[in-house]
Amino acid sequence: MNASPKAAGPTVVRISGPIVTAAGMRSAAMYEVVHVGAAGLVGEVVRIVGDRATIQVYEDTTMLKPGAPVRCTGAPLSVWLGPGLIGNIYDGIQRPLPGIQKRSGAWIQRGEKVDPLDLTKRWTFAPVMRCGDTVRAGQVFGEVQETELVRHRVLIPSQVAGKVKSVAAPGDYTLRDTLAVIETPGGDREITMLQRWPVRESRPIRERWRVSLPLITGQRVIDTFFPMGKGGAGAIPGGFGTGKTITQHQLAKWSDAEIIVFIGCGERGNEMTSVLREFPELKDPRSGRPLMERTILIANTSNMPVAAREVSIYTGITLAEYYRDQGLNVAVFADSTSRWAEALRELAARLEEMPAEEGFPATLATRLAQFYERGGAVTTLAGQPASVTIVGAVSPPGGDFSEPVTQHTRRFIRCFWALDTELANARHYPAIHWLQSYSEYAENVAAWWEKQAPDWSELRTEALTLLQREERLQQVVRLVGPDVLPDSQRLILFIAEILKDGFLAQSAFHEKDTFCAPERQVALLRLILTLYRRGRDLVEAGVPLGRVRELPCVPAVLHAKETFGNDELPLLAELDQRLRDELDALAKQSAREGRQDG
Ligand SMILES: Nc1ncnc2c1ncn2[C@@H]1O[C@H](COP(=O)(O)OP(=O)(O)O)[C@@H](O)[C@H]1O
Ligand SMILES: [Mg+2]
Incomplete structure (x- = not known):
């Protein structure tokens, strides 16, 4: 009556970092969750061949040995849904970080089980x-x-x-x-x-809508030039230190979404730690309450296993969909999707998949689509309007946008905020380049804006056109210097400078200017374009450009963004009037001089 030497049930036969092969897995299903080893490490079945299953393990496998038992759960990787999610900080598989920290006195221990709620x-x-x-x-x-x-x-x-x-x-x-x-x-x-939902599956809705409302972020270059829609998808690509994280923090803080889901895939080792420290300190600017009272944080520190990073964006988007289904506008930020794509690459290499461009798996595009396509403006099953907006940061090596993650991301987003290294070096922030960026939502949200300001589209187009013309004129200037340009063209260079410094540049750290309300955005742009339009008439009538440049209120126009806060629009209107008066006076004076000359 000898006991069989063979262990009963599925066992580990091979370990390669986060990828484990188990035998005796004939009854396993794809994407089923399994518990690996005595510690019960959480893993997900990602491939089945015969009775062998390949398992992606979300926890550190260093102590695991062949022969260890594997236990199937029969369920796909799912998150818990219910009150208590808000204010939490989770890892990629929804283990609460503060809870775990309290229990084990350090970051997550292997096999540690703490309920998500x-x-x-x-x-x-x-x-x-x-x-x-x-x-x-x-x-x-x-x-x-x-x-x-x-x-x-x-x-x-x-x-x-x-x-x-x-x-x-x-x-x-x-x-x-x-x-x-x-x-x-x-x-x-x-x-x-309490409910559960499998993270890789989108939650049902009644109907999808064309995006029609802007997500107001209070950042002028975004809202006025390259607007995001509620339910839209966008990307912030940029090289190291160009402002991806600060921009996403600004959006998390200021955008008019009711719920924020922030998925951090730390670029640098300590970056996630600073997010974990900073976010709980941030205040919701509208209510003065802690921002965490409407935020869920998903944190992947660089010492966490890559598989947890891979799944974290699906965990985050599922939580976002759950609040959307309650009739809310949710915004999801992922910083950075390049770190996430690197997790995919590492897992694919361990799985010995055939690599495509730059070692990324051929499924990279599909996987990105599975993330971005879960955004949208919808009617919920309960009949409420609601939305999930997605913004992913991309950190292309060397800031080169032709690499695969940036290129594939472009296919699934409609708003592209290109961060430019030169602008960042010149300390022009946000370093969103006005010629390389685009938003296909501008048309969708124009009706909303035109209710606040009938001339919104006109102002926007005129400003963008001026900046494009400036770019071409700068090429001439680089060749032959500015002196050969006629005043009408030098006026464009002058106004473009004011547009850049007095409108597009916006410090995240300036008390009055960190958030710019929509009415103030329009008022500032109108002020600058008044100077342009009236200045152009004067120059055409033969007034030297120098006299327009030297109008006493030009410096005030340039600094208006930081002088007048969102609740000081009447003062801004006074400046607008002063500018018009000065322009009128200049026109009269030159007419007089013209008569005297003639
Ligand atoms: N909107 C902004 N206002 C002021 N400073 C900014 C802004 N955006 C970026 N910066 C500056 O750029 C630095 C790097 O930004 P960060 O977001 O950390 O870059 P990235 O995430 O792209 O590496 C910040 O520490 C800050 O000094
Ligand atoms: Mg960053």
Whole structure:
């Protein structure tokens, strides 16, 4: 009666960094979650050949040995959804970092199991449905004040439809308490605040819409020149130190999305640490409350396994979709998708896949699409308008935009904020280059802007055209110097300088200018273009450009952005009037001089 020497059940046969091969896996399914080794490291099946499965492990495998047991779970990699997500800092597979830190006194330990949400906490729940109501998946059946800033809607889970048989009275409940019983054709279903959703699958919606509302970010070069739409997708490519992280922080802080999901794939070792330190200190500018009261952070520090980085963007987007389904506008920021793509490359190499361009797997484009295509402006299953906006930073080596990640990303986004190394070196921030950037949402959001300012499109086009003409004139200047240009062309150089310094440059650190309200953006642009239009008339009438340049209020126009805050528009209007008066006076004076000469 000898015991069989063979271990019962699936076992590890090969380990290559984060990639583990297990035998005895005939019953495993693709993308099924497994627990590897005695420590129960979390992994996902990514390939099955015969009875062998290749597993991508999300935790450090250094202590793992062949022969270790593997346990299948029968479920795909999923996140927990429910009140308590907001304000959390998670790793790529939704393990709460502060919770783990508290328990183990350090960063995550291998096989450490901490629930993504607190199962003991009581939430004050208010039902919005009654017995006898008919319900379907995605409908709101109750509300919970999750944070001061977020009213959480508890939703009927996917695939549940029927009649409400019982509803909990308003009161305090944990995530697993039964809040309602729904009578469905398949039997009674108990509803709790806690749901799960597989991260690689998008959550259902009723309908997708053309993007029509701008995501107001308070950054002039973005909102006025290259606007993002609520439900749009955009990229911020830029070399090292050009401002990707600062720009994304500005967007996270200021954009008018109700929920922010920030996925950090640290560029430098300590960058994520600074995010983890800084974000909890940031204030929501509108309410003065901590920004974390409407934010979820997903942090991949550089010492975490690459597989966790690979899955983190899907974890982040799934959490975003969940809040979208509650009828909210959500913005997702990923910094940087290049680090994420490098995780893909490393995993593909371990899997011995045939590499495509620069060693990236041939699936790079598909994988990027699977991320960006989950954004959009929608009607939720409950019939509410809502959106997920996605902005990914890209860090091409050497700032060269022809590399594969930037190139493939371009196919799936419609807003491209190109950060320029020369501008960053000249300390022109944000270093978003006005000639290399574009937004295909400008037309979509024009109607919204024109309700605030009927001349918005006209101002925008005129300013962009001026900057394009300036670029061509600069080529001439480089060849022959500025002196040969006629005043009408030198006026363009002069106004372009004011546009760049007095409008496009915007310091993230200037108290008054860090956020520029839409009305102020229009007022500033109109002010500068008044100087241009009237100046052009004067120059055409023979007034020397020098006299326009020397108008007493020109310096005030240049510094208006930092002089007048968002609540000082009347003062800005006064400056506008002063400028017009000075231009009128100059016109009269030159007319007089003209008569005297003649
Ligand atoms: N909008 C801005 N306003 C002021 N300074 C900026 C701005 N954007 C970038 N910077 C400056 O550029 C530096 C590098 O920016 P960062 O976002 O860290 O670059 P990246 O993430 O591209 O490597 C910042 O520390 C800051 O000094
Ligand atoms: Mg950065």
